[in-house]
Amino acid sequence: MIEVNELRKSYGSYAAVKGVSFEVAPGEIFALLGRNGAGKTTTVEVLAGFQRPDGGTVRVAGLDPWSDRAAVRQRVGIMLQEAGFFPDLTVARTVAVWRDFTAAPRPVGEALDLAGLSDKARTRVRQLSGGEKRRLDLALALLGRPDVLFLDEPTAGMDPEARANTWEVVSALAARGTTILLTTHYLEEAQRLASSMAIMDEGEIVAAGGIAETLAGRGGRVAFRLPAGVAADDLPLPVTVEGGTAVCRAEDPDLAAQTLLTWAAGRGLRLSGLEVRAATLEDLFLDLPRSAR
Numbered sequence: 001m002i003e004v005n006e007l008r009k010s011y012g013s014y015a016a017v018k019g020v021s022f023e024v025a026p027g028e029i030f031a032l033l034g035r036n037g038a039g040k041t042t043t044v045e046v047l048a049g050f051q052r053p054d055g056g057t058v059r060v061a062g063l064d065p066w067s068d069r070a071a072v073r074q075r076v077g078i079m080l081q082e083a084g085f086f087p088d089l090t091v092a093r094t095v096a097v098w099r100d101f102t103a104a105p106r107p108v109g110e111a112l113d114l115a116g117l118s119d120k121a122r123t124r125v126r127q128l129s130g131g132e133k134r135r136l137d138l139a140l141a142l143l144g145r146p147d148v149l150f151l152d153e154p155t156a157g158m159d160p161e162a163r164a165n166t167w168e169v170v171s172a173l174a175a176r177g178t179t180i181l182l183t184t185h186y187l188e189e190a191q192r193l194a195s196s197m198a199i200m201d202e203g204e205i206v207a208a209g210g211i212a213e214t215l216a217g218r219g220g221r222v223a224f225r226l227p228a229g230v231a232a233d234d235l236p237l238p239v240t241v242e243g244g245t246a247v248c249r250a251e252d253p254d255l256a257a258q259t260l261l262t263w264a265a266g267r268g269l270r271l272s273g274l275e276v277r278a279a280t281l282e283d284l285f286l287d288l289p290r291s292a293r
């Protein structure tokens with residue numbers, strides 16, 4: 001549904017995107033990750049037809065977002081970082097105005113319901129919180145029943161409950177076949193929602209692939225408070241110690257935990273605060289060169 005091949009985009013002499021390639025299959029949720037200024041928004045803006053690429057090819061639903069802009073607009077919903085709303089309009093009126101520019105739009109109530117904004121229908125936009133404004137953005141992005149959704153930091157500024165609701169909406173849309181590309185700084189969000197990802201840094205992809213597959217190959221970790229009088233060297237497995245917490249990285253974290261517990265039991269020691277878990281996207285991120293985080 002989305003194909004990006006050797007995409008390049010510069011602002012004057014500054015190369016913001018330097019030969020990026022990835023694909024997103026229909027109904028897939030794909031996360032574009034990376035620190036500030038990595039080139040994520042620029043990539044999304046090219047995909048949305050707002051920017052013309054300097055090099056490479058980009059296809060959305062088989063169409064060129066720049067030259068087939070009108071056709072692409074009918075198929076995509078876009079939630080960028082800064083939406084321009086009229087502050088004095090109510091939420092419902094804002095959606096109603098937007099409907100006039102949208103082919104075959106959803107009813108106002110349905111769009112508000114999907115975005116979890118029904119109870120704010122009569123509130124003026126200027127009275128919305130930052131997270132509620134993001135939800136209004138989402139309602140507008142969903143108005144045209146898009147096949148492809150571009151979500152640039154969709155849950156920025158949302159409280160945990162609003163964020164969880166948004167995750168549900170996004171997952172449900174994908175389950176019904178909508179293809180979704182999202183950028184986020186919340187690695188937990190990417191891990192919960194997306195099946196594949198690419199991490200960008202300074203305009204290039206530095207890691208990419210299926211999230212489950214990538215993490216499965218990375219083992220996991222066991223963490224616990226180092227018992228008093230025990231040194232890291234006494235333990236049966238190599239650990240790093242930070243602030244009194246020992247962390248053991250292992251291909252099979254369950255087996256490592258067993259080894260450590262057996263060792264501790266044999267000495268009458270407790271491993272308090274024991275935590276055993278598979279690798280997360282955060283671990284993957286922290287393993288990247290410091291410059292790429």
Ligand SMILES: Nc1ncnc2c1ncn2[C@@H]1O[C@H](COP(=O)(O)OP(=O)(O)OP(=O)(O)O)[C@@H](O)[C@H]1O
Nearest residue numbers: 011014015016034035036037038039040041042043
């Ligand atoms: N219109 C512009 N003119 C000049 N430089 C720009 C412009 N837009 C973006 N840039 C620069 O291009 C680089 C990539 O920006 P981009 O917004 O794509 O990054 P990002 O990964 O989305 O960052 P963030 O996570 O902060 O949103 C940045 O260094 C930015 O300053």
